Amino acid sequence: MAITFKSVSYTYQPNTPFEFHALNEISTKIEDGSFTALIGHTGSGKSTFLQHLNALLKPTSGTVLIEDATITHETSNKNLKPLRKKVGIVFQFPEKQLFADTVKKDIAFGPENFGSTPEEAGKLAKKMIELVGLPVSLLDRSPFELSGGQMRRVAIAGVLAMQPNVLVLDEPTAGLDPSGRQEIMHLFTSLQQSQHFTIVLVTHQMEDVANYANHVIVMEHGKIVKEGRPREVFADVEWLHDKQLDVPASTEFAFEMVKRGFHFDKLPLTEQELADDIAAMFKRRRRSNE
Amino acid sequence: MNDIIKVSHLTYKYLQNELPALDDVSFSIPSGAWVAIVGHNGSGKSTLAHSLDGLIDFKQGQVFIDGVELTEANVWKVRSKIGMIFQNPDNQFVGATVEDDVAFGLENMAVPHDEIQARVDSALAQVQMSEFRHKQPDQLSGGQKQRVALAGVIAMQPKIIILDEATSMLDPIGRQEILGVIKRLRRKLGITVLSITHEMDETTSADEIIVLNDGKIIESGKPSLIYAHSDLLLKLGLDVPYSQRLKEALKLRHIQTPQAYSDEKGMVDWLWQSLLKA
């Protein structure tokens, strides 16, 4: 399912002393089945952008197309609810949204809001808790008794239970330790393969961008300042440094090598690519020595 | 008597848990050092930090801070030697504005008004937040709030700063800001730093790393020693520094790499030596 932005602008508290232009003439397209990474600093407009993906916010001007539904300033709020089933958002620190007295009820909350019967929703809850890798025995426990990592998975299950087509992830690994991060990212990529999700990921982890994304959007001051495949975006290391944005560690390492006189046809994005390139260099050196 | 922190046989168990959060932990930290305690979430590292400041009432073991044993009677004396920065930037911001927050600890210590003024000024200058002194917390970024927390701590002139996952809720810029300030403070004031973290790349400037797992010290030593044990780090759910990961990937491709750990710069040097040097 594709989402298209056509010169979308958004202003908070217009015509007050606190007026703030969060988005400025944004135009882009999230392709069906793509894995889009959204990068930029805090305050660059990323969260405002996200809230347009499922019409939590309506553009102040411009148009958002969610599949074939057109959202403008004038769209009535009544027509927005079905869109929210199609686009699920896992917000930052999603465990903060848990409220029900059992894990099961919390996961079933979304589906029930969209008209599932309690039985259907209960079944979904069971399916989803397995999908996020937690034991079914947790279903009858209170979500507030669980560990932080488990709570996060329950919250993610609650979003997955709406069976959306697009999954929006706002720094889903924030605050987790390295193994927790890896497990969560694994979960999402395997879900994408098995369920054919379109994924939009907001992250500061450039490794994740290099490893998983096929489309990168760089935002700054409410504008898209660069967009393309990861290799294109990360090719300009100096430009990103200039914006105080990180590049993947392998790209950074290769960039340091280039400064010392090494040559790469294209800068590597991952450890495996870089190791391959270096291995090839060793081979060439050996051959020329012989 | 050079050890500013000395912990011996510290054991602590939370009521609701079966296993102890800290299990017979002993170590000591020399004055002026930077020691990083690493471990995955739930390894007991935060419990350890809280015990050192008397925020957890442990029954077994002893803690000495700057020669003073931590007991119920002198907990306030011990606390005056330690400044702690916690994880959540919002939940440790007590004052209504930046300057009020920095002054909070000094007011508690009953420092006279004029001196508070001077100390607040200099603390804010050290963390480069002077121009924000009248701002309210909701007008600051997470990194800025943590810098204010740091200012609040250094205004109290402690001998030790404990960073209890102080960067884990920050974005990369915020993290760099905090680490930059810590490095500068250490150079300037020679303060002892104990940082609790699960981010290995924040431990590179440490003098020593202590690896904690299930409440026990698994290993401790210089960063280069710890980093070289990538299999152990992975097993404990921790990250392996990038240069070490690259080295492993090269080994898999049958390339002879140096035995000892080296950082990124060292690796580039080695590659240059073996590939480009005539």
Next chain:
Amino acid sequence: MNKLLFGRYIPQDSFVHHMDPRAKLVLSFLYVIVIFFANNWWIYLLMTVVALLSIWASKINFKLFVDGILPLIWIIAFTMLIQVFFGTGGHLYWQWGIFSVTSLGILNAAYIFVRFTLIILISTLLTLSTSPIQISDAIESLLKPLEKVHFPVYEVALMLSIALRFVPTLMDETESIMNAQRARGVDFGTGNIVQRIKKIIPILIPLFVSAFNRAEDLATAMEARGYQGGAGRTKYRLLKWGIRDTIATLIYLLMTVVVFALRFF
């Protein structure tokens, strides 16, 4: 992003902003009390002039004051209607059962309108020109004498200031929780009263959980920074009575005297 505009502090470099918050608090109270003694247009004229003069001295855009009145316009209108239809005395224009419209009733309604508007203006001026922490400092200082009867003035002031400090944090939190639940299909604007109340639960519970966690963290952080209760603490913020406060006090006292003169003589 919080959308509450009414009563939000607007920093400025002005006469009013630099005043001692105690003076502002006390003079605002005085103004509100005095206005209840107003019984003729001369008094209202005088008090309107004083209010406008005070607003002018704050350099705050007058539009913000209008925004402060608008949300309360229905309450004012309602009170005026009651006066118009139930007021008695003077010339009788119209009567139906218990309802009557009289010249005095209309006059009283007009008085009420002006009185309400002036009270809102002056209290808006206080909140727009004085930060919450200053107000809490002022209250603490004014309540100081109660310490003699063992009233925990310091603790109450600290509670007040922490509560005020966390208002924006919790407002942001409420908004992000609401967004998360809206994204899970909750439609806050619809349904009957029971349904609407039910929809608040998924906001309230996470908000409480988070507020408790914050409170626990904050208590730990305060303890780590040496907080052992109010006794023996020094104060960073000192309130200073300045020439501005004396001038303002004299103006308001003069106003009070004139009002009483106009009323009783």
